[in-house]
Amino acid sequence: xxxxxxxxxxxxxxxxxxxxxxxxxxxxxxxxxxxxxxxxxxxxxxxxxxxxxxxxxxxxxxxxxxxxxxxxxxxxxxxxxxxxxxxxxxxxxxxxxxxxxxxxxxxxxxxxxxxxxxxxxxxxxxxxxxxxxxxxxxxxxxxxxxxxxxxxxxxxxxxxxxxxxxxxxxxxxxxxxxxxxxxxxxxxxxxxxxxxxxxxxxxxxxxxxxxxxxxxxxxxxxxxxxxxxxxx
Ligand SMILES: NC(=O)c1ccc[n+]([C@@H]2O[C@H](COP(=O)([O-])OP(=O)(O)OC[C@H]3O[C@@H](n4cnc5c(N)ncnc54)[C@H](OP(=O)(O)O)[C@@H]3O)[C@@H](O)[C@H]2O)c1
Numbered sequence: 001x002x003x004x005x006x007x008x009x010x011x012x013x014x015x016x017x018x019x020x021x022x023x024x025x026x027x028x029x030x031x032x033x034x035x036x037x038x039x040x041x042x043x044x045x046x047x048x049x050x051x052x053x054x055x056x057x058x059x060x061x062x063x064x065x066x067x068x069x070x071x072x073x074x075x076x077x078x079x080x081x082x083x084x085x086x087x088x089x090x091x092x093x094x095x096x097x098x099x100x101x102x103x104x105x106x107x108x109x110x111x112x113x114x115x116x117x118x119x120x121x122x123x124x125x126x127x128x129x130x131x132x133x134x135x136x137x138x139x140x141x142x143x144x145x146x147x148x149x150x151x152x153x154x155x156x157x158x159x160x161x162x163x164x165x166x167x168x169x170x171x172x173x174x175x176x177x178x179x180x181x182x183x184x185x186x187x188x189x190x191x192x193x194x195x196x197x198x199x200x201x202x203x204x205x206x207x208x209x210x211x212x213x214x215x216x217x218x219x220x221x222x223x224x225x226x227x228x229x230x231x232x
Pocket of ligand 1: 020021022023024025026027045046047069070071072089090091092093094120140141142143181203204205206207208213217218219
């Protein structure tokens with residue numbers, strides 16, 4: 001866990017927990033885990049039919065409600081978040097196939113990836129404020145936003161966040177993804193501070209293992225790519 005703002009007590013166990021991105025690799029496991037722990041879960045998906053199909057066999061599914069919500073639509077998360085004590089914001093677009101060689105690559109990255117990612121995250125957080133019941137928001141960040149080089153010893157913390165100017169200038173592998181996660185996280189912390197939301201950012205490493213999704217998750221493809229030679 002990297003940073004946090006706000007303060008207060010632990011969430012009520014009997015209030016539902018909202019998870020965005022329930023049709024994704026991480027989101028589907030999170031929904032399953034929360035249900036197995038006896039929690040009531042409000043899962044959001046752009047395609048609720050897909051979500052229900054994926055989660056149809058999970059233990060505790062009688063405590064699951066699925067809501068349609070899209071980060072691109074203002075107010076879309078209101079119904080799912082209302083009454084929830086905690087929000088896990090897991091949804092993010094992983095479709096970042098923009099070539100840095102295109103003449104207008106930077107402008108397209110800004111308008112087609114970075115702005116929607118940030119706007120979508122704020123859209124979700126606005127629903128939390130409107131709900132008035134959310135005590136804790138968990139943002140899902142990525143290890144790719146950190147640079148281990150230059151850190152003291154083996155500890156990697158907030159001081160190791162990649163410099164945005166450097167990412168723009170050098171365009172390392174995954175640069176669009178790095179920027180989208182960094183900017184969305186930064187905007188989320190700013191919004192949380194201004195609106196009194198308790199927000200923590202959990203930094204995920206590259207995740208691998210069994211999956212509930214119908215397709216092989218991007219991160220599993222990435223980890224297998226030295227063997228399969230299929231690069232995503
Ligand atoms: N997997 C990893 O190794 C890893 C590592 C570090 C951080 N993370 C972070 O963990 C989170 C989940 O990653 P993942 O691997 O589970 O990705 P994933 O399998 O691609 O899942 C992404 C989820 O986000 C949803 N989504 C995308 N665009 C959306 C939009 N506009 N509105 C609403 N939902 C939208 C997708 O819905 P659809 O099914 O409709 O496309 C899907 O449910 C992301 O924030 C990612 O950055 C993952």
